[in-house]
Amino acid sequence: MNPFQFTRVTTPKAAISAVTKESGTYFLAGGTNLIDLMKREVIVPERLVDINKLPLATIEKTATGLRIGAMAKNSTVAENELVKKNFPLLSQALNAGASAQLRNMATVGGNMMQRTRCSYFYDNTMPCNKRSPVQAGPDKGEPNGPTGCGAIGGYNRMHAIFGTEASDRSEKCIAVHPSDMCIALVALDATVNVSGPKGDRKIPFIDFHRLPGDMPQKDNTLQPGELIMSVDLPMNSFAENSHYLKVRDRASYAFALISVGAGVSMKGNTIQDVRLAMGGVAHKPWRLTAAEQFLKGKPATEANFKQAAALAMKGAKGYGENDFKLTMAPNSIVEALKTATKTA
Ligand SMILES: Cc1cc2nc3c(=O)[nH]c(=O)nc-3n(C[C@H](O)[C@H](O)[C@H](O)COP(=O)(O)OP(=O)(O)OC[C@H]3O[C@@H](n4cnc5c(N)ncnc54)[C@H](O)[C@@H]3O)c2cc1C
Ligand code: SF4
Numbered sequence: 001m002n003p004f005q006f007t008r009v010t011t012p013k014a015a016i017s018a019v020t021k022e023s024g025t026y027f028l029a030g031g032t033n034l035i036d037l038m039k040r041e042v043i044v045p046e047r048l049v050d051i052n053k054l055p056l057a058t059i060e061k062t063a064t065g066l067r068i069g070a071m072a073k074n075s076t077v078a079e080n081e082l083v084k085k086n087f088p089l090l091s092q093a094l095n096a097g098a099s100a101q102l103r104n105m106a107t108v109g110g111n112m113m114q115r116t117r118c119s120y121f122y123d124n125t126m127p128c129n130k131r132s133p134v135q136a137g138p139d140k141g142e143p144n145g146p147t148g149c150g151a152i153g154g155y156n157r158m159h160a161i162f163g164t165e166a167s168d169r170s171e172k173c174i175a176v177h178p179s180d181m182c183i184a185l186v187a188l189d190a191t192v193n194v195s196g197p198k199g200d201r202k203i204p205f206i207d208f209h210r211l212p213g214d215m216p217q218k219d220n221t222l223q224p225g226e227l228i229m230s231v232d233l234p235m236n237s238f239a240e241n242s243h244y245l246k247v248r249d250r251a252s253y254a255f256a257l258i259s260v261g262a263g264v265s266m267k268g269n270t271i272q273d274v275r276l277a278m279g280g281v282a283h284k285p286w287r288l289t290a291a292e293q294f295l296k297g298k299p300a301t302e303a304n305f306k307q308a309a310a311l312a313m314k315g316a317k318g319y320g321e322n323d324f325k326l327t328m329a330p331n332s333i334v335e336a337l338k339t340a341t342k343t344a
Pocket of ligand 1: 026027028029030031032033034035036070071096097098099102105106107108109110111112113114178179180181226227228229253254255256
């Protein structure tokens with residue numbers, strides 16, 4: 001590993017000023033992704049700012065719902081009684097991620113910021129626009145390995161089927177966002193509270209992560225020096241009927257091929273309200289708004305679920321090895337809805 005400076009901070013203000021002062025500085029939370037990337041020299045920081053002593057690990061009721069601190073551990077959030085009672089979708093999604101040991105270290109903020117698991121991104125000898133962007137240079141970080149996209153025309157079994165086109169109508173990156181937790185948070189209409197050199201702001205969760213477009217190196221809309229402080233969840237009526245379905249190569253310790261977060265509010269057999277999001281399909285957590293609109297006010301039947309899934313798949317595109325997702329994704333949407341509505 002390359003040498004780097006290490007600073008431990010105890011206040012958000014000190015953390016923000018530490019990253020603002022120097023480029024090449026990263027916040028260190030649980031370290032389960034960042035240290036991995038440093039060992040492989042995909043990220044070569046000049047300085048780490050350890051934020052583990054920041055008072056940001058609380059989970060508390062608010063007037064409108066629940067606030068979860070950015071430093072709350074994934075395992076703590078998953079097992080919290082308020083989360084289990086009111087947001088079981090979040091609890092299920094967290095427990096579907098990684099392993100018990102990793103969940104004990106991983107934090108909410110770190111989970112949101114984790115990088116893609118595309119194998120070309122992790123290999124400095126292979127072409128990757130995310131790791132070595134075309135626009136790299138003195139102000140944007142030196143290229144780290146060849147540019148291009150190894151996955152397009154290469155090994156792309158895990159890769160995206162939605163939202164891959166750049167403004168020049170080519171594809172620059174087809175990587176998927178890897179988090180399970182974030183699929184539940186986008187379905188539950190969460191808001192991210194951040195603090196930075198220019199002050200505090202709120203980001204709707206759906207706008208936190210971004211599509212690759214012409215800047216695949218940028219995973220999210222956080223500005224330089226901004227620190228994730230907490231995530232707010234509005235109270236909802238989905239607790240009774242929710243389900244997180246994760247399809248993966250083995251039962252534990254594997255990222256999703258496809259995942260679906262479904263929350264449904266029912267009156268008898270009629271769907272009053274519904275939230276749907278999918279993972280393993282795009283550069284960001286993928287909300288299925290067309291399917292949600294279709295299902296509202298309709299009976300919870302397999303035929304309606306299939307129609308909703310067909311709407312959700314509009315615009316999907318496979319890249320060869322991941323073509324199976326074009327079938328697996330709609331089937332997973334139907335299965336998640338059947339389980340959530342207890343009509344399976
Ligand atoms: C073997 C393995 C299997 C895994 N399987 C899964 C899985 O199935 N599902 C899943 O969802 N995840 C999985 N993960 C990923 C794991 O969940 C993430 O590594 C973890 O959530 C990252 O959190 P952390 O606190 O360790 O972040 P760190 O590694 O400390 O940081 C990650 C990034 O977030 C930034 N950061 C951290 N906190 C903040 C903050 N408050 N504000 C701004 N930036 C911040 C850091 O600077 C860094 O860039 C797996 C990981 C491993 C190693
Ligand atoms: S899909 Fe994205 S992360 Fe993977 S090689 Fe292509 S540019 Fe890199």
